[in-house]
Amino acid sequence: xxxxxxxxxxxxxxxxxxxxxxxxxxxxxxxxxxxxxxxxxxxxxxxxxxxxxxxxxxxxxxxxxxxxxxxxxxxxxxxxxxxxxxxxxxxxxxxxxxxxxxxxxxxxxxxxxxxxxxxxxxxxxxxxxxxxxxxxxxxxxxxxxxxxxxxxxxxxxxxxxxxxxxxxxxxxxxxxxxxxxxxxxxxxxxxxxxxxxxxxxxxxxxxxxxxxxxxxxxxxxxxxxxxxxxxxxxxxxxxxxxxxxxxxxxxxxxxxxxxxxxxxxxxxxxxxxxxxxxxxxxxxxxxxxxxxxxxxxxxxxxxxxxxxxxxxxxxxxxxxxxxxxxxxxxxxxxxxxxxxxxxxxxxxxxxxxxx
Amino acid sequence: xxxxxxxxxxxxxxxxxxxxxxxxxxxxxxxxxxxxxxxxxxxxxxxxxxxxxxxxxxxxxxxxxxxxxxxxxxxxxxxxxxxxxxxxxxxxxxxxxxxxxxxxxxxxxxxxxxxxxxxxxxxxxxxxxxxxxxxxxxxxxxxxxxxxxxxxxxxxxxxxxxxxxxxxxxxxxxxxxxxxxxxxxxxxxxxxxxxxxxxxxxxxxxxxxxxxxxxxxxxxxxxxxxxxxxxxxxxxxxxxxxxxxxxxxxxxxxxxxxxxxxxxxxxxxxxxxxxxxxxxxx
Numbered sequence: 042x043x044x045x046x047x048x049x050x051x052x053x054x055x056x057x058x059x060x061x062x063x064x065x066x067x068x069x070x071x072x073x074x075x076x077x078x079x080x081x082x083x084x085x086x087x088x089x090x091x092x093x094x095x096x097x098x099x100x101x102x103x104x105x106x107x108x109x110x111x112x113x114x115x116x117x118x119x120x121x122x123x124x125x126x127x128x129x130x131x132x133x134x135x136x137x138x139x140x141x142x143x144x145x146x147x148x149x150x151x152x153x154x155x156x157x158x159x160x161x162x163x164x165x166x167x168x169x170x171x172x173x174x175x176x177x178x179x180x181x182x183x184x185x186x187x188x189x190x191x192x193x194x195x196x197x198x199x200x201x202x203x204x205x206x207x208x209x210x211x212x213x214x215x216x217x218x219x220x221x222x223x224x225x226x227x228x229x230x231x232x233x234x235x236x237x238x239x240x241x242x243x244x245x246x247x248x249x250x251x252x253x254x255x256x257x258x259x260x261x262x263x264x265x266x267x268x269x270x271x272x273x274x275x276x277x278x279x280x281x282x283x284x285x286x287x288x289x290x291x292x293x294x295x296x297x298x299x300x301x302x303x304x305x306x307x308x309x310x311x312x313x314x315x316x317x318x319x320x321x322x323x324x325x326x327x328x329x330x331x332x333x334x335x336x337x338x339x340x341x342x343x344x345x346x347x348x349x350x351x352x353x354x355x356x357x358x359x360x361x362x363x364x365x366x367x368x369x370x371x372x373x374x375x376x377x378x379x380x381x382x383x384x385x386x387x388x389x390x391x392x393x394x395x396x
Numbered sequence: 397x398x399x400x401x402x403x404x405x406x407x408x409x410x411x412x413x414x415x416x417x418x419x420x421x422x423x424x425x426x427x428x429x430x431x432x433x434x435x436x437x438x439x440x441x442x443x444x445x446x447x448x449x450x451x452x453x454x455x456x457x458x459x460x461x462x463x464x465x466x467x468x469x470x471x472x473x474x475x476x477x478x479x480x481x482x483x484x485x486x487x488x489x490x491x492x493x494x495x496x497x498x499x500x501x502x503x504x505x506x507x508x509x510x511x512x513x514x515x516x517x518x519x520x521x522x523x524x525x526x527x528x529x530x531x532x533x534x535x536x537x538x539x540x541x542x543x544x545x546x547x548x549x550x551x552x553x554x555x556x557x558x559x560x561x562x563x564x565x566x567x568x569x570x571x572x573x574x575x576x577x578x579x580x581x582x583x584x585x586x587x588x589x590x591x592x593x594x595x596x597x598x599x600x601x602x603x604x605x606x607x608x609x610x611x612x613x614x615x616x617x618x619x620x621x622x623x624x625x626x627x628x629x630x631x632x633x634x635x636x637x638x639x640x641x642x643x644x645x646x647x648x649x650x651x652x653x654x655x656x657x658x659x660x661x662x663x664x665x666x667x668x669x670x671x672x673x674x675x676x677x678x
Binding site for chain 1: 578581591594
């Protein structure tokens with residue numbers, strides 16, 4: 042079902058949690074709300090679910106205004122951050138809950154059949170007699186998902202659902218949930234503060250900052266064309282550096298970095314340098330390797346110290362380096378924001394190595 | 397040292413450090429404070445012989461006192477269950493002026509000398525008291541010096557037990573489960589009946605057990621308001637005191653033993669019930 046959020050404002054006392062948020066989710070689309078804590082993403086989710094009211098604005102599901110419709114009548118499935126399973130009920134009873142509280146309640150046999158189907162769908166049919174305290178975190182999450190799916194939701198909301206899982210399980214579950222979405226085709230909104238999770242799972246990512254959606258686009262577009270310095274800094278592990286533009290060239294002084302050519306008016310600017318923008322070459326030079334990642338990969342990632350600043354960089358090839366070794370580096374480009382907020386892509390003036 | 401030697405040594409080490417010492421202290425303490433006095437109580441009445449104990453307990457006055465004590469305690473506990481739940485709910489969920497004051501007032505029955513509470517309640521509910529007079533005038537109800545008065549006193553002393561056992565569990569519960577129930581289509585009554593109350597049931601039972609145990613043994617606050625008419629408003633603890641004053645120590649112990657056995661049976665049932673609930677089965 043398509044979801045239309047228009048100009049939602051929500052204040053808690055004097056502080057505004059949401060300041061005019063609009064969002065469109067197409068039928069069957071998977072959208073992630075990504076932002077730091079306190080950016081209002083969970084508040085937006087709760088307003089969608091009907092657990093919280095909005096001061097201004099409207100939510101429409103398939104054109105139908107949801108204002109004043111209580112949560113229980115919205116048919117929106119929610120997977121809560123800590124799953125919120127009913128701990129006095131078995132897995133089976135948890136999943137059956139949404140069917141049993143219906144006004145026109147299906148027969149017991151029908152409910153049992155549907156619950157078994159759902160448990161098979163989330164691949165935990167053997168757990169139906171267990172209690173939530175007797176199963177693992179990943180299994181609880183599957184139960185929460187099956188419980189939310191039992192009401193045949195028009196929209197599925199996932200509130201930081203992977204936060205309580207360990208890194209290895211999280212990766213698997215993430216792919217599995219996205220696969221499930223592709224099979225069922227239920228419009229889904231995921232709330233997360235993990236950019237990797239958002240970009241891997243969602244069709245589009247809405248980046249939130251202080252109660253606003255600052256940009257909503259595909260992961261690739263967000264990385265290539267960030268709308269604001271906040272987006273540029275929040276996604277893609279970029280290093281933010283202050284610089285100064287003079288005559289179409291950005292200078293990083295006092296840092297001894299090579300200048301970048303950029304079409305911005307003269308004045309102060311912010312540069313965002315992605316790891317791929319900084320190429321490190323082994324050999325004597327002014328930089329020091331502080332940390333190494335993916336050292337066995339073809340293009341190892343590393344952290345280098347240069348002029349007192351730590352930069353996320355990429356190995357440009359050549360000899361492998363070790364922690365503490367000295368090295369040289371070159372800038373391949375970057376994204377700059379002028380004082381007026383204008384964005385421009387930068388490129389190296391000359392392909393020279395620093396130092 | 398080889399691995400087997402290490403393992404061999406480890407297997408002889410108790411899993412809890414100082415297990416022997418702590419177990420010794422615990423058992424000695426429980427024995428000294430709980431088991432020996434209770435054993436003495438259990439042995440004493442048999443000085444009368446089996447027939448003597450049976451005769452002593454079969455006295456109508458004793459049976460009536462036991463019925464009054466346990467009946468009033470049960471009634472007070474049943475009244476306190478919903479009342480305590482409501483108060484705990486108000487303290488945890490509502491934010492109103494004076495919440496903190498209410499929070500501390502609830503503990504007063506714990507700290508007040510029971511005789512003071514008894515005298516205050518008696519003054520309040522006496523036929524000419526602040527509450528007693530209007531109740532008498534409006535409905536013709538007399539509270540003080542009747543069985544109703546006993547129940548009022550027991551409600552007073554039992555309430556904090558239920559509030560204080562339910563409160564932390566309710567606080568810990570959060571609203572997550574209720575919100576989940578709402579998104580799944582449950583109405584408010586369905587959420588309360590199927591989610592909140594079952595989750596609170598073990599705590600409610602614990603509180604009820606504590607309040608009931610306290611009410612059965614309550615003496616100080618009851619004897620002032622009860623009027624202590626034999627066969628009507630005489631409670632079992634008072635009967636024990638009366639027998640002691642008549643130097644009928646074995647007879648007093650017989651009543652005590654009867655109370656002990658009854659209380660133990662009731663608390664055992666509550667405990668078993670609670671264990672079933674803790675497993676989550678309804």
